[in-house]
Amino acid sequence: MRMASPRVTQRIAWSLTWASAGVVVLALGVIVGYVVIKGAGAIDWEFLSTSPKGGLSGEGGVLSAIVGTVYIVALTVAIAAPLGIGAGIYLVEYARESWFTRLVRSGVEVLAGVPSIIFGLFGFALFVVALKLSFSILSGALALACLVLPTIIRTTEEALRAVPQSYREASMACGATKFQTIRKIALPAALPGILTAIILAVGRSVEETAVLYVTMGGSAAMPRSFLSGGRTLALHTYFLAMETRAMGKALGTALLLIVLIMLINGLIRFVSRRYMARMYGGR
Numbered sequence: 001m002r003m004a005s006p007r008v009t010q011r012i013a014w015s016l017t018w019a020s021a022g023v024v025v026l027a028l029g030v031i032v033g034y035v036v037i038k039g040a041g042a043i044d045w046e047f048l049s050t051s052p053k054g055g056l057s058g059e060g061g062v063l064s065a066i067v068g069t070v071y072i073v074a075l076t077v078a079i080a081a082p083l084g085i086g087a088g089i090y091l092v093e094y095a096r097e098s099w100f101t102r103l104v105r106s107g108v109e110v111l112a113g114v115p116s117i118i119f120g121l122f123g124f125a126l127f128v129v130a131l132k133l134s135f136s137i138l139s140g141a142l143a144l145a146c147l148v149l150p151t152i153i154r155t156t157e158e159a160l161r162a163v164p165q166s167y168r169e170a171s172m173a174c175g176a177t178k179f180q181t182i183r184k185i186a187l188p189a190a191l192p193g194i195l196t197a198i199i200l201a202v203g204r205s206v207e208e209t210a211v212l213y214v215t216m217g218g219s220a221a222m223p224r225s226f227l228s229g230g231r232t233l234a235l236h237t238y239f240l241a242m243e244t245r246a247m248g249k250a251l252g253t254a255l256l257l258i259v260l261i262m263l264i265n266g267l268i269r270f271v272s273r274r275y276m277a278r279m280y281g282g283r
Contacts, residue, residue, distance in 0.1 A: 035254050042252030052220040052236065058246030062253055064222040068137065068230035069206060069260065071223060072216070075141035076148065076205045081198055083145070084152025091153070092160040093182050112150035119147045120211040128215055135217025138226040143215045144208060148201040155200065159193020160186055195272045202264050206257065209238050233257040 050061035095101045123143025133139045163186050171181040187194070209232075212218075217229035218239065231239070233253055240250035 032258065035251055035258065038248070039251030039253075039255035042248045043255065047249070047252060048256075051222055052231075058240055058244035058249055060220070062233065062236060062256060064220060065231050065233045065236040065253070066256070066260070068216075068223055069232040069234075069257075071137050071226065071230070072141055072144065072212070072232055073202055073205045073264065075137065075226060076144040077198060077201060079141060080145035080148050080152055080201055084149050084197065084201075085156050085194060087149075087153045088156025088160060089182060089187075092157055093178070093186065108150045108153050111146075112154065115210075116147055116208060117210040117214075119143055120214040122146065123211060123215040133227070135215065135219070135229045136227045137216060137223055137230055140212045140216035141226070143211045144205050147208065147211055148204050151200050151204070152197045155197035156190070156194050159190035159197070162193065163189040191272065191275070195268060199265055199268055202268070203261060206232070206261050206264070207234050208232075209234050213238075233260065 047061040048066075049063055051064035052062065053060035091101060091104065120143060123139060123146065127133045127139040127142050128135060133142075167185050167189060168181050171185045172178070176184070212232060212235050216231065216235065218231045218235060219229035220231065221229070223230040233256060237250050237253045237257065240246045240253060
């Protein structure tokens, strides 16, 4: 049997790759388009400027849910990013290969595959009950930080491992200390990968419902502090769709959720580009 030529094989492979990409883009376009078409009619100034009235009526807007989402994302990233990036730096730059590091990596990989509701129950038992933080934004953020921590650690590790070892050797050959090499050479070079980790953490924080359902409380009132209860846009969408059956407002809230994710990701990328431009002299 005659084998296909390498050129034909390459064309088939490229065709399959483009077809797969096209299916993904088409599916995304259909989902986003449906949400935009069905949800845009529910959005007006009253919808954006008033808080949900609670109960099963589905009345009111989404102002408190927007504020709750911003609070939960900011606090989750503030807790998880330093811990996750620091752990990734330690595992790549400082820790020697041993049974301990292998155990830590195995634990991180196992945690990355644990269902989110397990983190929610853990957060409820530890933060809500044991530490008496009650149903609050702080309890939800701590539980979400546990959820996204494995992703940040693993992504930071891979980003630092992608930095050529010759960069570190050249820096230390010029007299720089290990800490200076990590801070001024390795971390800036790995910044795009670390940024990806933060964006993944933000996306997971914005869309999560199971963890927050049992730690944040779902209050429709405007949160006054991190110790107040509240709800995010994703959790509010769940309540509207499953409890009140207000599908129009649920789709409108989902549209706001998509826009918020795009704005947060765009802001992170903008800050990162400014930092990189300053780091490399405005290039």
